[in-house]
Amino acid sequence: MNRILHGRLTGLAVLGAIIAVLPVFLTNNFYLDVAILAGFNAVVCVGLNLLIGYAGQISLGHAGFFGIGAYASGVLVGVYGWPPIAALLAGAVFVGVLAFAVAKPILRLKGHYLAMATLGIGIIVSIVLRTESGLTGGPDGMMVEPFKIFGVELYGEKIWYWVVGVLLFVVVWLSLNLIDSPMGRALRAVHGSEVAAEVVGVDTARFKVMVFVLSAVFASVAGSLFAHYAGLITPAKADFFKSIELVTMVVFGGMASTFGAVVGAVVLTLLPQALTVFQDYQQIVLGAILMATMVFMPKGLLPTLAGFLPSRRRA
Amino acid sequence: MRIRLLSTVAAVVGLTLGAVAGAASAADPIKVGAIISATGPASFLGDPEKKVLELYADRVNQAGGVAGRPVQLTVYDDGGAADKAASFTKRLIESDKVDVIVGGTTTAATMAAVPLVERGEVPFISLAGAVVIVEPVKKWVFKTPHTDRMAAEKVMDDLKKRGLTKLALVSEDSGFGKSGREQTLAVAKERGIELVADETYGAKDTDVTAQLTKIRNNAAAQAVLVFGLGQGPAVVTKNYRQLGITLPLYQSHGVASKEYIRLAGGAAEGVRLPAAGLVVASQLADSDPQKKVVVEFTKVYEEAFSSEVSTFAGHAYDGLMIALDAVKRAGGTDKAKLRDAIEQTKGYVGTGGIVTMSAKDHMGLSLDAFHMVEVKQGDWALVK
Amino acid sequence: MFAELLQYMLSGLTIGAIYALAGLGFSIIYNASHVINFAQGEFIMIGGMASATLTASGVPLPLAILIGCGGAMLVGVAVAKFAVERARDASTVTLIIITIGASIFLRGLAELVWGKDFKRLDAFSGETPIQFLGASMQPQSLWVVGCAGVLIVAIGLFFNKTLTGKAMLATSHNRLAAQLVGIDVKRVVLASFALSAALGAVGGAVVAPITFSYTEMGIMLGLKGFTAAVLGGLGHGPGAVAGGLIVGVAEALGAGYISSAYKDAVAFVIILAVLLFMPNGLFGKRGAERV
Numbered sequence: 001m002n003r004i005l006h007g008r009l010t011g012l013a014v015l016g017a018i019i020a021v022l023p024v025f026l027t028n029n030f031y032l033d034v035a036i037l038a039g040f041n042a043v044v045c046v047g048l049n050l051l052i053g054y055a056g057q058i059s060l061g062h063a064g065f066f067g068i069g070a071y072a073s074g075v076l077v078g079v080y081g082w083p084p085i086a087a088l089l090a091g092a093v094f095v096g097v098l099a100f101a102v103a104k105p106i107l108r109l110k111g112h113y114l115a116m117a118t119l120g121i122g123i124i125v126s127i128v129l130r131t132e133s134g135l136t137g138g139p140d141g142m143m144v145e146p147f148k149i150f151g152v153e154l155y156g157e158k159i160w161y162w163v164v165g166v167l168l169f170v171v172v173w174l175s176l177n178l179i180d181s182p183m184g185r186a187l188r189a190v191h192g193s194e195v196a197a198e199v200v201g202v203d204t205a206r207f208k209v210m211v212f213v214l215s216a217v218f219a220s221v222a223g224s225l226f227a228h229y230a231g232l233i234t235p236a237k238a239d240f241f242k243s244i245e246l247v248t249m250v251v252f253g254g255m256a257s258t259f260g261a262v263v264g265a266v267v268l269t270l271l272p273q274a275l276t277v278f279q280d281y282q283q284i285v286l287g288a289i290l291m292a293t294m295v296f297m298p299k300g301l302l303p304t305l306a307g308f309l310p311s312r313r314r315a
Numbered sequence: 316m317r318i319r320l321l322s323t324v325a326a327v328v329g330l331t332l333g334a335v336a337g338a339a340s341a342a343d344p345i346k347v348g349a350i351i352s353a354t355g356p357a358s359f360l361g362d363p364e365k366k367v368l369e370l371y372a373d374r375v376n377q378a379g380g381v382a383g384r385p386v387q388l389t390v391y392d393d394g395g396a397a398d399k400a401a402s403f404t405k406r407l408i409e410s411d412k413v414d415v416i417v418g419g420t421t422t423a424a425t426m427a428a429v430p431l432v433e434r435g436e437v438p439f440i441s442l443a444g445a446v447v448i449v450e451p452v453k454k455w456v457f458k459t460p461h462t463d464r465m466a467a468e469k470v471m472d473d474l475k476k477r478g479l480t481k482l483a484l485v486s487e488d489s490g491f492g493k494s495g496r497e498q499t500l501a502v503a504k505e506r507g508i509e510l511v512a513d514e515t516y517g518a519k520d521t522d523v524t525a526q527l528t529k530i531r532n533n534a535a536a537q538a539v540l541v542f543g544l545g546q547g548p549a550v551v552t553k554n555y556r557q558l559g560i561t562l563p564l565y566q567s568h569g570v571a572s573k574e575y576i577r578l579a580g581g582a583a584e585g586v587r588l589p590a591a592g593l594v595v596a597s598q599l600a601d602s603d604p605q606k607k608v609v610v611e612f613t614k615v616y617e618e619a620f621s622s623e624v625s626t627f628a629g630h631a632y633d634g635l636m637i638a639l640d641a642v643k644r645a646g647g648t649d650k651a652k653l654r655d656a657i658e659q660t661k662g663y664v665g666t667g668g669i670v671t672m673s674a675k676d677h678m679g680l681s682l683d684a685f686h687m688v689e690v691k692q693g694d695w696a697l698v699k
Numbered sequence: 700m701f702a703e704l705l706q707y708m709l710s711g712l713t714i715g716a717i718y719a720l721a722g723l724g725f726s727i728i729y730n731a732s733h734v735i736n737f738a739q740g741e742f743i744m745i746g747g748m749a750s751a752t753l754t755a756s757g758v759p760l761p762l763a764i765l766i767g768c769g770g771a772m773l774v775g776v777a778v779a780k781f782a783v784e785r786a787r788d789a790s791t792v793t794l795i796i797i798t799i800g801a802s803i804f805l806r807g808l809a810e811l812v813w814g815k816d817f818k819r820l821d822a823f824s825g826e827t828p829i830q831f832l833g834a835s836m837q838p839q840s841l842w843v844v845g846c847a848g849v850l851i852v853a854i855g856l857f858f859n860k861t862l863t864g865k866a867m868l869a870t871s872h873n874r875l876a877a878q879l880v881g882i883d884v885k886r887v888v889l890a891s892f893a894l895s896a897a898l899g900a901v902g903g904a905v906v907a908p909i910t911f912s913y914t915e916m917g918i919m920l921g922l923k924g925f926t927a928a929v930l931g932g933l934g935h936g937p938g939a940v941a942g943g944l945i946v947g948v949a950e951a952l953g954a955g956y957i958s959s960a961y962k963d964a965v966a967f968v969i970i971l972a973v974l975l976f977m978p979n980g981l982f983g984k985r986g987a988e989r990v
Contacts, residue, residue: 028409028410029405030410033405113933113974116970120967123963123964127964131488131960138488138493140397140422140489230398232430244799247796282807284807286800286807287800287805287807291804295786298793514959521910524706525962526959549817550910557835558828580826
């Protein structure tokens with residue numbers, strides 16, 4: 001019991017330390033920008049990891065929730081003049097309700113069918129965002145006002161780095177707490193065997209829905225904040241490719257590992273930037289990395305690496 | 316516990332890799348940055364732009380550079396995505412620390428870059444079409460291509476010459492298409508042309524027969540104008556002939572490239588569009604001041620790339636040359652002085668026309684820099 | 700009125716035929732290996748790109764298509780051997796990521812080999828539209844529907860009449876039993892990839908004159924082929940074909956009568972409706988796993 005607490009705190013402490021110290025190495029705004037983007041992706045991935053890694057469900061449309069959050073902020077603030085924090089909450093509530101409405105019938109489906117349903121939702125969301133150009137600015141996106149709270153305007157990479165850093169820290173903490181709570185145990189039971197979990201009396205449907213909604217809300221909040229940070233959002237942020245990127249980050253870093261999700265997000269956000277060196281070979285390298293990782297490290301990066309070390313925690 | 320430690324190591328290693336990858340280089344060169352859509356739906360604009368920038372940066376360097384300083388060109392491909400354009404612009408300004416940016420193939424990419432160059436105070440010469448780029452005038456933003464409003468005006472003038480007054484519009488959902496549509500609606504009102512249909516299509520659509528069928532069934536239409544860029548209009552053109560529509564078909568300057576004719580094939584025959592003198596270089600009158608420049612450019616381009624010129628190549632050339640000429644006049648790469656020098660460009664003979672900018676006009680072209688051309692037997696023919 | 704409807708139906712059937720081929724490809728692979736091959740769209744792209752570039756450099760059309768087909772089959776087998784086989788026992792998510800990785804890799808490779816621009820392939824028998832009861836039809840549409848039809852019938856015969864085909868069918872019904880009677884299931888998987896690749900490639904070649912061929916053409920075609928397969932019931936070949944035609948026609952009618960902007964969404968709305976009310980698709984096995 002002590003060791004679990006100890007383990008959890010150590011991880012959080014390390015994360016906190018990295019977040020605090022990193023800016024020293026990030027000498028210009030562009031580097032900060034990349035770190036911030038990685039941070040946003042990590043926030044979404046931590047939520048998605050709860051769904052994929054712990055609850056064992058698939059979502060190929062999560063970028064849709066991110067996009068809705070982003071556009072909710074963009075439209076409500078830019079067109080209707082709402083205060084940013086209200087728009088963020090409205091987006092999160094809307095996404096929560098949508099995820100709930102969608103989760104109930106869909107989470108009965110399994111495997112490929114579930115993947116297809118979430119894929120369909122994600123794509124429909126991105127098409128709607130792209131088409132309703134009167135409201136959303138169409139395929140080329142729309143500009144978003146900076147985030148204003150209590151009269152203070154949050155603008156610039158330096159400030160946003162801290163906002164994202166804190167957000168990530170909080171989200172990771174929440175996730176770790178969740179996993180070790182009764183709900184988390186129920187989730188892991190569901191992942192292990194849904195039938196067995198039902199037999200033991202776990203209300204699998206309820207937990208699956210809750211996790212789906214929670215992960216969707218994480219994505220929406222990240223999306224709203226991202227919109228204010230970037231000042232520009234496009235429907236591409238909600239499309240199929242983005243959803244795949246997110247799933248890849250979770251699976252690459254290690255499913256059922258919160259920190260794995262963070263690492264996955266960081267590495268896969270940096271990769272395209274590092275790959276611009278390769279210019280024409282970029283896609284090939286990315287695809288090759290994806291395939292190789294999944295073939296040779298199907299559990300993901302972190303658990304595989306951990307497997308190489310003598311484990312102190314083996315019971 | 317070990318897992319946590321490893322995550323630290325992995326994260327630090329990852330970020331260091333990123334830092335190394337972003338390392339820029341040194342000293343005295345004139346740093347020109349470019350964000351071009353060399354891939355994606357606008358690739359037939361972006362690909363020649365990229366080639367021209369690289370070719371001419373090389374040529375200038377081989378001729379000794381500008382005032383003895385070499386030109387160092389950094390090109391990023393945004394794939395036609397506005398958000399990538401924004402992030403690459405940030406990279407150019409913050410990490411590569413360029414002196415001037417030439418690029419923004421699409422209107423969307425340009426508009427995404429605008430707030431960044433305004434904040435970063437770096438002069439930016441755009442290669443995109445929409446009039447909103449320079450109206451209202453933004454301090455650091457300029458452009459070389461003709462605007463969509465000019466295209467609409469040129470087309471309306473031609474319609475009037477042919478005695479046609481009812482136009483059907485088919486516009487693309489991209490930034491250029493949407494802006495073109497707005498301008499067409501506004502100009503039509505001014506010139507007394509009636510818009511009898513207003514259809515839209517997606518930039519990546521491979522079939523627009525649904526929209527065109529509606530136009531075919533609209534008895535009032537006397538001519539059709541397509542506002543889009545890249546390969547979308549080629550699809551529209553093919554479907555147009557496939558449906559057997561015989562009304563005069565007009566395009567915008569978003570297709571002023573042989574690529575359009577190649578893709579649309581025989582369907583492009585008889586299509587009219589406003590284009591820069593560049594595409595009909597050999598047909599210009601000898602007394603035309605542009606003639607020498609466009610003939611020379613055509614020769615160099617075709618020798619280097621074994622493919623025919625397009626106005627997009629020309630716009631990139633104009634952008635680069637205006638920037639470098641301004642460096643010469645400003646006596647260096649101090650960004651504020653450079654910006655002023657660009658704004659003071661007067662009588663510059665480019666492939667797009669004669670450029671004379673001012674504090675109120677960051678494009679510098681007038682309506683007669685545009686020529687109405689028609690596709691005849693797979694080639695451009697000047698419409699007199 | 701009727702002419703308009705006919706016009707939409709014709710373009711719907713044309714593109715529906717391609718979705719049908721793609722869906723069939725998905726079904727074949729799924730049957731043999733329970734893998735959803737997200738790289739199916741790229742097989743279509745390879746067929747289209749190869750045909751376009753080869754004919755542009757003078758190779759006669761039938762030979763170009765054959766080479767394109769062969770190339771796609773090789774690629775399919777490579778994907779099966781090096782990516783899918785190694786990850787036999789991995790979870791569904793992992794397998795999906797692998798095939799997605801393969802599709803990204805193939806797209807990148809295609810960009811390198813063929814360039815990023817749009818390639819034109821001349822229509823097989825010219826472009827003069829055929830007037831038919833008030834609607835005009837491109838001759839190429841006939842080629843598309845015709846080739847798709849021939850291929851589908853051929854596949855049906857293959858599965859029902861040849862030994863190899865029956866072996867593949869057996870594997871899809873019960874892998875273990877098939878192994879027990881001596882069928883080399885590994886070979887079956889490779890064959891299924893090769894077959895689907897061939898189907899896709901031919902589809903790509905016949906549709907290229909209509910849509911132009913470019914490295915990203917496989918993405919939407921693949922996804923919609925997937926919806927066709929699910930609509931028909933994953934693993935049900937004829938179902939996938941029916942699904943493809945339904946999706947294609949629905950799309951065209953939606954674009955014509957409701958909104959052309961939402962054309963792409965039609966396929967996905969259909970799929971959601973199907974999944975919510977008939978999770979096993981139109982023809983799939985009844986009795987889904989429910990918890």
